[in-house]
Amino acid sequence: MSSSSSGSEESGEKKTVTIRGLNTDIYDRVSRLARETGTTIGEIVNEALRRYITTLENISKAIDNMIRAGDVVVISGVSSLTVTRADLETLDKPVVFKDMDELIFADDVNNDIIKSKVARIVNVNTVYVPKSVSTLLIASKSELVKKIVPR
Template identity: 30%
Template sequence: MSNNEDDKNKKTVTIRGVDKSIYEKAVITARETGRTVGEVVNQSLTTFLGLTSKAGNTVNQVVQGVKETGKSFVQGFEEAKKDLVVISDVEELTVTRDEILQAGKPISFRNIKRLTLNIDQDTLNFVDSIIGVDELIIPPTINKIILLQKCKFVKKISTIQ
């Protein structure tokens, strides 16, 4: 996404009544994960609103969803401390086997609308995680069960035709 398009989707806001200690935790989390405070807050709001907006959710379903999301967030935070390459906040990306191998470290793909992996099963070992991807496109030779163990918040998986 170009900067102009990205700027159109963002707005400077002031929110009254934010607990100072919660904001400070967001700042610390942003620093430790290499993200901006805005990215951390956007992800938190997106997750929370996604959990609460589903019609027919009972209180127990929302509570369970919040627990699972919290667990995923903590896992993501721990991943940020790993020695890996993080590729994030891209509209559309196609990656090949050679590109992944040349990175020299495990790779985490995050917040990508459409991610195409032109890789083989062995190269999948160099993918640490795939988080927050709207559409993941893979070759038909990739074992989806092994792949899904690396995925969180992936909306759709398709195979390359």
């Protein structure tokens, strides 16, 4: 019985695709980078997508391991969530916030409670924090967060 690879990444097979909704500024930057480095736009996009997928897989594995070990509580799929110090203190384990449009930490949340009760913030568009909370502390716990906004 012989096996063959059809359409897999390893086969080197290439396909022409159209990507709708691509930001023109990003395309122009990739195009310029391709010219400057002597590669093709396709090679750069393939490498970027490969790295992005690997990053997502690694994040997912790490969170899955924390969940399996019973080390964290996961809050996900909520569009917008406001979290107070009391909310965090009621949890007996650190929390992972994931897959949200916005996560808002109330004014009574401080650096110490973030350090002890927030394990990760993953795939959240915007995280709002009190001005007293370190944005670098939030960033150190974040993956795929678009904006961290002090308020």
